[in-house]
Amino acid sequence: MIALSYALLCMLARKPCSGYELTKLLQMFWQAQHSQIYPLLAKLEKAGLVTFELIGQTGKPDKKLYSITADGIAKLQHWIRTQPPTEQLERDEFLIKIYAIGLMEPETSRALFLERREALEIRLHRLEGEMRLMEEEREMPVTDYASRQFGRYLLYQRRMRLVREEIDWIDWTLPLFKPSAALPPERD
Amino acid sequence: MIALSYALLCMLARKPCSGYELTKLLQMFWQAQHSQIYPLLAKLEKAGLVTFELIGQTGKPDKKLYSITADGIAKLQHWIRTQPPTEQLERDEFLIKIYAIGLMEPETSRALFLERREALEIRLHRLEGEMRLMEEEREMPVTDYASRQFGRYLLYQRRMRLVREEIDWIDWTLPLFKPSAALPPERD
DNA sequence: CTTGTCATGTAACACGTTACATGATTTC
DNA sequence: GAAATCATGTAACGTGTTACATGACAAG
Numbered sequence: 001m002i003a004l005s006y007a008l009l010c011m012l013a014r015k016p017c018s019g020y021e022l023t024k025l026l027q028m029f030w031q032a033q034h035s036q037i038y039p040l041l042a043k044l045e046k047a048g049l050v051t052f053e054l055i056g057q058t059g060k061p062d063k064k065l066y067s068i069t070a071d072g073i074a075k076l077q078h079w080i081r082t083q084p085p086t087e088q089l090e091r092d093e094f095l096i097k098i099y100a101i102g103l104m105e106p107e108t109s110r111a112l113f114l115e116r117r118e119a120l121e122i123r124l125h126r127l128e129g130e131m132r133l134m135e136e137e138r139e140m141p142v143t144d145y146a147s148r149q150f151g152r153y154l155l156y157q158r159r160m161r162l163v164r165e166e167i168d169w170i171d172w173t174l175p176l177f178k179p180s181a182a183l184p185p186e187r188d
Numbered sequence: 189m190i191a192l193s194y195a196l197l198c199m200l201a202r203k204p205c206s207g208y209e210l211t212k213l214l215q216m217f218w219q220a221q222h223s224q225i226y227p228l229l230a231k232l233e234k235a236g237l238v239t240f241e242l243i244g245q246t247g248k249p250d251k252k253l254y255s256i257t258a259d260g261i262a263k264l265q266h267w268i269r270t271q272p273p274t275e276q277l278e279r280d281e282f283l284i285k286i287y288a289i290g291l292m293e294p295e296t297s298r299a300l301f302l303e304r305r306e307a308l309e310i311r312l313h314r315l316e317g318e319m320r321l322m323e324e325e326r327e328m329p330v331t332d333y334a335s336r337q338f339g340r341y342l343l344y345q346r347r348m349r350l351v352r353e354e355i356d357w358i359d360w361t362l363p364l365f366k367p368s369a370a371l372p373p374e375r376d
Numbered sequence: 377c378t379t380g381t382c383a384t385g386t387a388a389c390a391c392g393t394t395a396c397a398t399g400a401t402t403t404c
Numbered sequence: 405g406a407a408a409t410c411a412t413g414t415a416a417c418g419t420g421t422t423a424c425a426t427g428a429c430a431a432g
Contacts, residue, residue, distance in 0.1 A: 002391075003281050010288035020411050029283040031191070036392060038413060059401055061411040073291065080285045080292060080300075085307060087219070092276035093191050097268045100198035100253055101339040103261065104268060112268075119273060149288040150364075151268070158283075158357050165353045166336040169346050176331055176338075206384050224420060226385060247429055249383040341422075 001079075004032055005040060005049075009076045012050060012068040014148055021065065029155060043067055049075055106177045113177075117170045124163045131156050189267075192220055193228060193237075197264045200238060200256040202336060207252065217343060229254055237263055294365045301365075305358045310352045319344050 005031040011022055019041050023034045041064075049072035052064040068076075096118060101109050134149055134156065135142055142153040155188045195218040196336065203242045207229050211222045229252075234255040237260035237311055240252040258263075282304060315349050322337055323330055 003279070003284065004391090006281075007284045007287075010284055010291075013288050013291060017230055018411075019413095020409095029287065030278055030279055031392095034412075035394080035414080044412095057410085060409085061399075062412060065355060076205065076288055077291055079267055080288060081296065083281065083285075086281050087280070088280035088282065089219055089277050090276070091191070093194075093271065095343060096191065096195045096198055097271075098342050099195075099217065099339045100201050100264055101266060101342065102333065103201060103265055104334065108269065115273065127218075131264065145290065145294060145364060145366065148290065150303075151287045154286050154289065154361055154364075157285060157360075158286075158354075159356055161353055164381060166193075166246050166346075169349055172345075173342055176333060176342075178333065192419090206383075207385095208381095221421060222384075223386080223422080226383095230385095245382085248381085249427075251383060330426095 001074075003028060004036065004043060006076060006079050006083075007032075008040060008044065008069055009049060009072050010039065011152075012066055013073060013076060014152065016053075016065050016067040018055075018066065022066075028159065044072070048072075110174065110177045113170050117167060120163050120167050120170075124160065124167070127156065127160050127163065131160070138152060189264075192218060192224065193232060194264060194267050194271075195220075195230060196225065197237060197256055197260050198339075200254055201261060201264060202340065204241075204253050204255040206254065208245075210254075216347065232260070236260075244307065298362065298365045301358050301362060305355060308351050308355050312348065312355070315344065315348050315351065319348065323369075 007026060008022060008116060011017060011025055017025065019034065019038050020039075023032070023037050026032055026037070041050065041052075045052060045066070046071065050066045050068055052066045054062060055065050056062050094112075097112060101112075104112075134153065138147065138149060140147050142149045147153070194216060196210060199205060199213055205213065207222065210229075211220070211225050211325075212361075214220055214225070229238065229240075233240060233254070236257060237252045238256055240254045242250060243253050244250050285300060291355050292300075322341065326335065326337060328335050330337045332338065335341070
């Protein structure tokens with residue numbers, strides 16, 4: 001039972017999903033490829049933590065709709081309660097580039113940041129759209145602890161805040177790239 | 189040449205380091221174990237991108253002080269200029285727990301968030317301390333593009349902002365865990 | 377006297393990515 | 405007609421982690 005197993009269980013705790021759907025939904029907070037997810041779902045099924053129903057479709061391939069079992073929920077709750085906090089892992093190649101930003105000409109640096117900013121802006125709009133959808137399909141306010149969307153809502157909030165924070169950081173850095181600040185010939 | 193290679197090169201572009209030191213410094217933005225770093229440094233050395241000098245020490249084991257070569261700098265600059273933006277990877281088990289937070293009693297959830305908040309508070313203080321050190325060992329303002337610390341400064345700023353942002357997010361969520369909001373017996 | 381730091385390295389294993397494989401339907 | 409979407413799966417490979425190995429010195 002690796003962390004990804006619990007990620008799958010907690011998605012299924014909200015609603016039944018196919019492996020394909022899980023792969024897409026998971027991108028938001030635990031990136032994994034379908035080649036990792038399909039075998040894991042089969043394993044969880046053998047362990048009795050999820051079940052699936054084969055759904056025949058026309059025009060599209062058939063799919064397996066996975067649901068979490070009572071055992072699965074119990075296992076997930078136990079993990080949430082007992083799993084000690086682990087270090088969060090972040091690997092962002094952009095940060096590598098930033099560390100060495102002094103090696104580049106100010107104009108190159110500026111372009112790098114602006115490119116990043118545009119990508120973030122796009123992601124923010126997409127998130128805002130998904131947030132609106134979430135609020136429309138609600139049966140009660142998503143801010144309500146009892147709502148089935150509550151956890152998902154907190155996560156989307158966090159995602160949006162993270163993106164906004166990075167945009168703010170970029171806007172804070174940009175004035176530091178003055179065209180006047182040329183690369184000095186010797187910096188030691 | 190994987191991303192970690194460039195991470196090592198950009199650390200060495202700031203100053204010569206031992207593998208041991210690199211392992212510690214890298215924790216800030218690209219987690220890797222020494223068992224991955226030592227063999228990679230040997231590989232970079234064979235490729236002529238870094239060189240090392242053996243430093244004999246008394247009371248401590250000898251160390252290899254690695255420095256970046258002109259070829260290494262060129263390779264790094266080329267990578268920064270041409271490497272297309274890649275998706276950033278984040279894996280945080282806490283986020284999995286949050287997604288399924290509705291399965292837990294409000295008091296358990298509250299405790300989980302408060303525990304996280306404390307850990308963040310500690311990290312923030314540590315970061316502030318390191319930031320102060322950075323500003324003391326400066327030969328010119330760290331906010332200056334020409335400063336050798338400039339990239340590192342931007343990164344530390346980002347780290348601190350990220351931690352503060354998460355603390356703010358937690359403070360925003362906490363009032364939503366009203367003790368009155370009990371787990372409903374049936375939620376679909 | 378046990379734990380932590382400094383310091384480097386290798387071996388075994390687990391995890392994760394890329395590529396291979398298939399195929400109907402819709403959109404550009 | 406090419407590319408994207410839906411949908412599942414396996415094989416090969418590469419990356420990354422844990423564990424093994426060593427050893428002096430300092431601090432609690």
